[in-house]
Amino acid sequence: MERATLTRPTLPGGVDPLQLVPSREFDRLALLLSHSEQGAWVFCLYNTAPVRDAIVEALRARLDPLPVYEFTLSPQQPNPRDYLRHLPADAASRRAVIFFYDAWRAFDSGFFGYLDLQREQFMKAPHSLVFWIHDADRAAIARHAPNFFSRHAGVFDFRVTIPEQVEAIRGFWVAQPIGWDSVEERDRQERLYVGLLAEYEADEEPDQAAIAELLGKLANIWYFSDRLEEAGGALQRRLELTRTLEDRSGEANTHLALGQLAIRRYDLDGALERYEEALRLYRAVGDRLGEANTLKAIGDVLNFRKELDGALERYEEALRLYRAVGDRLGEANTLGSMSRLALQKGDNDQARALLQQAVSLHTAIGSRYDVAVDLGNFGLVLRNMGRMEEARPYLLQAAEVFEAIGLTERAEKHRQAAG
C-alpha cells in the first residue's frame, strides 16, 4: 500500500462550491451560525460528499475565529453527544460549531434515541450543531427523533441539482490519489470516500468500476489505520468486482494489496500466494511497474525467511524493471533492501555501496523520510547482528534526519537503539 501526497478538498477545475449550490443558503447558514449565542441546531442537505466538504471548508473560513469541530458518526460511534469527549477541555462551555457527518451510518445503532432523549443535555452547551444529511434522512429524523427535530433552527439545501455536475464531481474524486499528513486529514478522506461509495451504491445502475476503485482507496486508509478486518473486507469485495469486470490490472493490484495485508497478519505463505497471483496478472497485462512492485514484495518475504539467494534474485529483477520504467522511488527502495541483504550475506563493502546509492537517490527525489529509513534500517540490521559499534553512527544519523522532519518519536527510538 502506498501513501501519496496530501490532497485538499477541491472541486474539478478549482470550481467554487458556492457556484454549484444556492449561495443564499450558504449566506443564511453562515449568518445564523455566527450570530447564534446559545447555539442553533440545523440540518444541511447534500447529495455528494465532495461538495459537502468544500462547503464546510468555505464555512470554516467565513466563521473564523469561531471554533469549528467535526464529528463522524458510525455504528461504533452512534451517540452524537460523544462529540464533547473529543473537544479541547476549555471548549465545552464556549461557543463553537460542530459538524456531524454520516448520521445514516448510525441509524441502526441507536442514533435517533441518543439524539432525541439527550435534547436537554445538548441545550446545555452553547454549541451550534450542524448535521449533514441526505434528503431521505430528514423524514427519518423528524419521525424518530421528533423532540430534537422540533427545536431545529433550519434546514439548508446544498444539493447540486444538475446530474452531470454531480457525476463530474464524483468522477474527479474517484480518480484522485489518496494521501494524508495528519490523522485529521486521513479521517476526512475516509469520510469522503465512505460517502462517495454509498452514493455510487445507491445509484439505480451503480458504476461498478468506480465502486471497485473506492473500495481500494478505503482499504488503503483502513490498512494504515490498523483496521485490518475492514481493509480485508473491502479488498475481498474489490477482488470480486474486478473479476466480474474482467479488470485484470485491478485484480492484480488487489492481490498485491491482499498480500501486504497477509504480511501484517504474519501469514507469509498466504502473502506469497497472493503475490504470485498478482505477478501472473501483471505479466499478462504487461504492467512492468506492477511486476516490479510485486517482485520487490516477494523479495522482502524471502529476505524475512532468510532465503537470501531467492530474495536477491527477485530484488535484482525488480531493480532492472524499475530502471526500465524510470521509477526512481522503487529503484531507491530496492537498493535499500539490497544493501541490508548484502550485510546479511557478509559483503560489507557491497552493502555500504548499495546504501550510498539508495540514500543518494532518495535525496535526489527529495524524500528525507526515506533517507532516514535507509540509514535506520541499515543500523538496525547491524545491531541485530551484534555489531553495535558499527550500527551506532547509522542509527544516530537516522535520528537526526527524523528529528529534522518533525518525527521526534521515531528519532527518540533510534537514539535509544544507538544506546
Next chain:
Amino acid sequence: MSATSLEEALNTFHPAPLRSEEELNLYYVERPLSPLDRMAIQLRSRQRLKVLFTGHRIAGKTTELNRLTANLVDSHFVVHFSVLDTLNAYDVHYADLMLALATRLFQRATDERLFPRGVGALVQEKLLEDVLLWLEKRIEGLQFIPSPTEMSLSGRVNFLAVQMEAKLSTEAVTRQALRERVSMHLSELVEKTNYVVGEVERKAQRQVLFIVEDIDKLDLANARDLFLEHARSLTAVRASIIYTFPVALRYSPDFPHVAANFDRHFILPNVRLVDRKGNPDAQGRQTLEQVFYRRIDRNLVEPEALRRLIEASGGLVGTLVRLGGLAAEHALVDGKQTIDSESAEHAIAEIRGDLRALLRKEDYEVLRRRLAGEELFNEEIVRELLYTGCLLEYHNDEPWTGVHPILQPLLKEWKERP
C-alpha cells in the same frame, strides 16, 4: 428586552423553553385557556394531588411548568426535573423513576447551599441516618465512592444522592443493578421518601410538589408501560406530583384506565386562531402578537408579515418562535431592515417543508377529509397525525382537531393533482 435589530432577533427567537426568572419576565405571555392557573388553585387547595399534564410538542408545556414553579415557590417545596436529563436512558423503568424522585428530593432537602443554616432543622438527624443507611445498603458492592465520614449527615446523604443520580444517567450497568435492587425494596424506598416528604412539609411549612417532565418524550410503548402498568407506584409517594404525559396516549383506548389512577388531567391547548366554524379568534391572535413583540421590536416586522406568520403557526407558540427566527434570517440575507411578507413566506415554506417530509400518501387523504369538514375517529392514523403535529387540537367548550394551517396549500396541490 425585545430585539432592536434583526441580528439580535436571531437570539431572541431561540427555539427553547423559557427557564430562568429573567427569561420568563422578558418573554412570557399569559395565554387564554391555559389550565395552569386552575392547576395552581388545585395544588394550593388540595394535598397530594396526582396530575397528568398533556400538550402538543412545542406547545409550551415546559415554559408553563417553569412559570408554575415560580408562582408556587412560596407555598410549595418544588422538586422539578426532567427524566431525560436525570436518567439519560432509552428505557425508563418505574424503579428508575422512583429512585430519581427520591434522590432529587434527598438532594434538595439536604442541599446546604439552599438551606445554609436549616438543613438540620429541616430533616431530623435520626431520619437522615436512616436514609443514609438505606442508600448505603443499596449501593453495597457497586462502584460508589463512600461518603466521607467527616461530613455532616445531610452532607453525606447529599453526596450519595448526587452520585447515585450521576450513575443512573451515565452508567448502564450500575443503572441495571440499582434497578434490580430498588425493585426488590420499592416499598422501603417509598417509605423513606415519604418520611422525608413529611419532615420537609412539617418543618418548612410548605407542601412538596414533584414536577416530572419529559415522560411524554419517551418511546410511546415505554410511556404506556409506565403509566398503565405501574401507575400505583408512580402515585405512591405522599406528595403532589405532576407528570407530563404523551399526547398520543391521551387519544389511545388505554387512556381511561390510565386516567383512573390520577386525580386530574390537564391539557395545554394550542392558542386558537379560529373557532370550529372558521371564524377568527381575536384573543388568540392578540396573544401571539404579544409573544412576537416580546421578542422583537414592533418596528422590525410589517403587520401583514406578522399576520401571515401567526396564521401559519397554527397557534403553537414554539412554531411561531421558530418562524420569527427564520423570517429574521431571510430578511437579513436579503439586506432588508424589517421582516416583510416575502421574508415571512420564506420562513413559512421552510416549516412546511419539515411537515411535508413527514407526510405519507395515506396521511394526505385523512387531512383532506378533515379539511373538507369530515369528523375524524380515534384511529391509529389520526393519533399519528396528532403526534407529528399535522393535526392540531384546539378547545372551545370541548376539544376539536384541525389541520395545521401551514399544510393547507399542500393539500390543495395534492387534491388538484391529476
